[in-house]
Amino acid sequence: MDRRSFLGKVGELGAAGVVLSALPVVEACSSVKKEAVSGEKVRIGLIGSGSRGQFHLANLQQIGNAEVVALCDIYRPHLEKGLEMFPHAKPYTDYRALLEDRDVDGVIIATPLSEHYRMAMDAISAGKHVLCEKAMAYTLDECLEMYRSAQSGGKVFFIGQQRLFDPKYKKALESVRSGEYGPVVNVRNYWFRNADWRRPVPSPEYERLINWRLYREYSRGLMTELACHQLQNGIFATNELPCKVMGSGDTIFWKDGREVFDNVCVIYTFPSGVNMTFESVISNKHFGMGEQILCKDGTVDLPNGRYYPEVPPKKTAIRQLLGEIEKGVFSNPAFAGTSWAPETAEDTSGVPIMPEASGDGSMEMMQAFCDACISGVQPEGVLRQAYYGSILSILGDEAMLQNKILEFPEKYRVD
Amino acid sequence: MHSRLELLFVCPDAVKSRRLCEKAEQLVNSESSEFDRHVPDSPTARLNCSSGRVALGEDLFFALELCEKFRSLTRGYFDVAALSTDKARPAYRLFPESHEAALAGSGYLLDFGGFAKGFALESVRNLLAGEGIADALLNFGNSSVVGMGKHPFGSCWRVRSEEGGRTFVLNDSAFSISGPSRSGKNHIMDPHSSAPAPAGPWVAVSGRSALLCEILSTAVYAAPIGERDRIMESFEGYTATYGS
Numbered sequence: 001m002d003r004r005s006f007l008g009k010v011g012e013l014g015a016a017g018v019v020l021s022a023l024p025v026v027e028a029c030s031s032v033k034k035e036a037v038s039g040e041k042v043r044i045g046l047i048g049s050g051s052r053g054q055f056h057l058a059n060l061q062q063i064g065n066a067e068v069v070a071l072c073d074i075y076r077p078h079l080e081k082g083l084e085m086f087p088h089a090k091p092y093t094d095y096r097a098l099l100e101d102r103d104v105d106g107v108i109i110a111t112p113l114s115e116h117y118r119m120a121m122d123a124i125s126a127g128k129h130v131l132c133e134k135a136m137a138y139t140l141d142e143c144l145e146m147y148r149s150a151q152s153g154g155k156v157f158f159i160g161q162q163r164l165f166d167p168k169y170k171k172a173l174e175s176v177r178s179g180e181y182g183p184v185v186n187v188r189n190y191w192f193r194n195a196d197w198r199r200p201v202p203s204p205e206y207e208r209l210i211n212w213r214l215y216r217e218y219s220r221g222l223m224t225e226l227a228c229h230q231l232q233n234g235i236f237a238t239n240e241l242p243c244k245v246m247g248s249g250d251t252i253f254w255k256d257g258r259e260v261f262d263n264v265c266v267i268y269t270f271p272s273g274v275n276m277t278f279e280s281v282i283s284n285k286h287f288g289m290g291e292q293i294l295c296k297d298g299t300v301d302l303p304n305g306r307y308y309p310e311v312p313p314k315k316t317a318i319r320q321l322l323g324e325i326e327k328g329v330f331s332n333p334a335f336a337g338t339s340w341a342p343e344t345a346e347d348t349s350g351v352p353i354m355p356e357a358s359g360d361g362s363m364e365m366m367q368a369f370c371d372a373c374i375s376g377v378q379p380e381g382v383l384r385q386a387y388y389g390s391i392l393s394i395l396g397d398e399a400m401l402q403n404k405i406l407e408f409p410e411k412y413r414v415d
Numbered sequence: 416m417h418s419r420l421e422l423l424f425v426c427p428d429a430v431k432s433r434r435l436c437e438k439a440e441q442l443v444n445s446e447s448s449e450f451d452r453h454v455p456d457s458p459t460a461r462l463n464c465s466s467g468r469v470a471l472g473e474d475l476f477f478a479l480e481l482c483e484k485f486r487s488l489t490r491g492y493f494d495v496a497a498l499s500t501d502k503a504r505p506a507y508r509l510f511p512e513s514h515e516a517a518l519a520g521s522g523y524l525l526d527f528g529g530f531a532k533g534f535a536l537e538s539v540r541n542l543l544a545g546e547g548i549a550d551a552l553l554n555f556g557n558s559s560v561v562g563m564g565k566h567p568f569g570s571c572w573r574v575r576s577e578e579g580g581r582t583f584v585l586n587d588s589a590f591s592i593s594g595p596s597r598s599g600k601n602h603i604m605d606p607h608s609s610a611p612a613p614a615g616p617w618v619a620v621s622g623r624s625a626l627l628c629e630i631l632s633t634a635v636y637a638a639p640i641g642e643r644d645r646i647m648e649s650f651e652g653y654t655a656t657y658g659s
Contacts, residue, residue: 317554318421325423330569335557336576336583338594338617 042129042373045070045104047095047119049082050210051199052133053110057085059366066370072098075209077202095119099126106156106373109133112212113219117142120157124149129156129373131366135224136390140412143394147387147414156372158365159386161232165368166361168305168354169233172293175300175353176237181307182296184238187276189230189292191222194285196254197262214258221260222249222280223397224390230291231396232389233302234268234276237293241388242268242276243408249400253283266396278396305357306350384414418532418556424543425550425567435546442542443535449475450527450534462507463524468515476514478527478534479507485630489646493634494606495530499523502609529603532559533591533629540625552585553625561589561625578617579658589625593618593632594658605637612637622653631655 042065046053049071060066072092073079079091092098099107099122106129109119117137123130130150136143136159150157163169175181199210212218213225235241247266254262262283268276291302298309317335324331372379391412399406420443426432449472452459462469471479482495483505496506501522509516518525527534532555540561543551550564552572562572562585571586583590594617595601605612620632627650635643635655647655 317557318423318552321552322423325567328568330566330573332573332575332582334575334577334580335554336560336574336581336590336592336619337557337578338592338596 040374041065041067042370043067043069043103043105044370045072045092045098045101045107045128046082046089047072047098047107047109048111048115048133049073049078050075050110053078053108054081054085055362056108056110056366057082059363060370061085062363063367063370065374066366069103070098070101075206096122099123099128105129106131106369108369110160113224114138114212114217117146120146121149124153124155124157127153127155129369131158131160131369133160134386134390135159135220135228135393136387138220138224138394140391140394140409143387143390144412144414147383150383156369156376156378157383158369158372159383159390160365161229161386161389162361162365163229163233163302164361164382164385165364166357166359167364168357169302169361171357172300172302172305172307172353173233173236175307176293176295177239181293181298181300181309184274184293184295186274186294187234187237187292188290188294189227189234189277190279190287191226191230191289192280192285192287193282195282196256197282198256214260216259219260220394220397222262222264222282223266223278223393226280227264227266227278227396228389228393230278231268231276231392232385233291233293235388235392236385238270238272238274238276240270240272240274241408241413242392243271244269244405245392245395245399245408246405247396247400248403249397261400264396264400266399268392268396300353301350304350305353307353308350387414420535420539420556421554422539422543423552423554424548424563426548431546435543435548439539439542442538446474446531446535446538450478450531452524452526459525459527462516462518465518466521468510468513468517470513470515473514474534476509476511476516478530479509479516481626482527482530483507483509485627485634488649489630489634490638490642491606492638492642492646493529493630495525495527496523497604497606497609497637498526500609502607529593529629529633530626532556533589533624533626536561536589536625536629555625558593559589559591559625559629560585563587576617576619576658581619581656581658583619583621588621588623589628590619590621591625591628591632593629593636603633603636616658618643618658619656620647620653621656622650627653 044060044066046057046068060068068086068089070092071079071082071089072095074093083089083091098104107123109116109132111119113135116132120130120132137146176184197213201207201210208215245268247264249261249264251261252263263281266278289303293300298307300307317333321333395406422436422439448454449458451457452463454460458471458475486494499506499522501520505519506523507516507518536553536555536559539553540563553561560574565586566572571584574583593603595614601611601614603612618632618636620628622628631650631653634646638646
């Protein structure tokens with residue numbers, strides 16, 4: 001199928017299948033005009049200065065148009081860590097008091113999943129711009145309500161899905177969406193670790209507060225903490241929403257009282273018949289993390305930013321040299337030898353999609369959020385994309401818990 | 416020529432660039448169809464099969480003239496007839512009036528390995544220079560390389576050897592490397608013994624002409640160590656370096 005017929009086929013799927021804008025959603029992430037935000041600063045309040053919150057604070061230290069003016073955490077050591085990074089920020093132990101602070105323009109919510117809905121809704125009501133960590137919320141209904149409130153709230157609302165802002169993801173996914181690599185035939189996601197996923201606890205009464213990811217009351221475990229990042233890539237690449245979800249999960253190794261699965265395998269089937277998988281095991285790390293878009297003409301490895309064509313191009317010395325010249329490099333390529341031999345083996349090193357891109361998009365996401373707070377412009381599509389990532393992660397967890405094949409509930413479709 | 420030619424040249428005119436690439440390809444294909452003894456009905460194949468005189472094109476006739484001259488200058492270690500069973504030389508006679516050639520007998524076989532790539536590189540260099548291209552890198556099979564002018568961001572072109580990391584600096588100059596193939600096969604013959612030259616480290620020759628570099632690297636590799644300097648002494652401006 002050539003590119004034209006591929007695009008035509010996508011169009012034929014109609015409204016029931018195609019749910020997202022034909023325009024690259026991620027393009028919107030960089031659409032805020034820089035001139036509109038120059039010279040201004042957004043005043044940020046951070047709710048939850050644990051490990052993820054501190055990561056955001058470290059990025060904010062490098063962002064010129066952001067000023068962290070308030071910090072909130074109910075766990076004193078975390079609050080103190082945050083204050084070490086921003087000594088002039090006002091400390092709070094009740095997030096509602098921070099939301100009442102008129103010096104705060106935008107809030108970042110980096111708390112356990114079970115708190116996202118309440119805190120984000122309160123922040124919207126308080127008229128604050130919001131960046132809420134992923135997953136969006138604990139239940140499907142909470143996600144939908146947050147989505148609608150954010151849309152009608154008139155303020156900027158981001159979910160911490162940083163891959164949307166990673167330049168190499170953006171470029172790769174745009175190429176996939178354009179049909180450059182042929183139609184998508186499969187999406188593979190996996191995240192393998194070999195650790196208990198625990199954080200050190202100073203005394204037992206803090207166990208659930210600190211290790212909230214292990215308990216059902218607060219978290220849906222691997223699905224909401226890891227899968228939602230990866231599932232959003234699949235729906236963007238395919239330009240569809242899955243119609244069926246099935247999966248299996250259990251606790252097979254870390255039987256330490258945790259309530260969430262330490263081993264999951266979920267399949268999402270799109271209306272086109274294409275499958276997307278998510279697998280995660282935290283008692284073997286050999287394969288690490290992977291997000292792969294399999295197309296008819298090649299495979300895109302998103303985290304590594306590489307493309308593996310089904311028919312590898314012949315790798316030539318001049319081609320390498322040309323790439324270096326395009327980057328302004330006076331290189332010394334090593335190719336001289338006694339004789340050339342035709343390539344008979346597949347080139348397995350792949351083609352870099354954007355070699356100059358570094359990082360995981362977190363810094364770009366934070367910068368985009370700060371810019372958006374100042375301009376007051378919500379980037380088109382960013383919220384919807386993150387919403388669906390969360391919805392799919394929750395549906396996957398529900399499919400495993402109910403041991404059923406679930407259909408995508410139409411009431412959670414938003415456009 | 417069972418190899419691959421790569422061109423990188425600086426030219427702001429895309430249409431002209433494409434036209435030059437097409438012309439270079441035609442040129443090399445044309446020469447290949449004359450020099451390749453494996454191509455049925457090529458002039459070289461016909462000459463190898465004939466007991467009489469064979470009419471040749473201008474390039475091939477000129478090439479045979481050069482080959483005989485360089486055989487003499489390299490003390491016999493560069494020899495297009497190295498695969499022959501008959502050791503008497505010259506291996507062929509040329510008839511300038513009719514542009515014909517004839518082998519000296521039935522025990523001769525001509526093979527332009529060690530010559531044709533260098534010859535083709537010179538042709539392409541002339542083509543580009545004639546079209547006003549000043550800066551270019553021409554790579555024929557990674558073993559014969561020409562640097563015209565300079566790299567867009569440097570004062571020359573630089574290429575490293577895959578083995579040993581030796582850097583060749585090219586500024587309107589060339590280099591050629593001879594030695595066992597990457598699979599370890601030693602394909603260079605010692606014309607004096609009609610056997611493969613003893614396996615050893617690669618030999619690289621640098622200098623102005625890609626053709627001469629290729630001829631000399633082949634000859635020097637085939638020659639015993641004691642003969643190598645004596646061969647190189649006859650070629651001012653050319654330098655041999657050796658792998659380890």
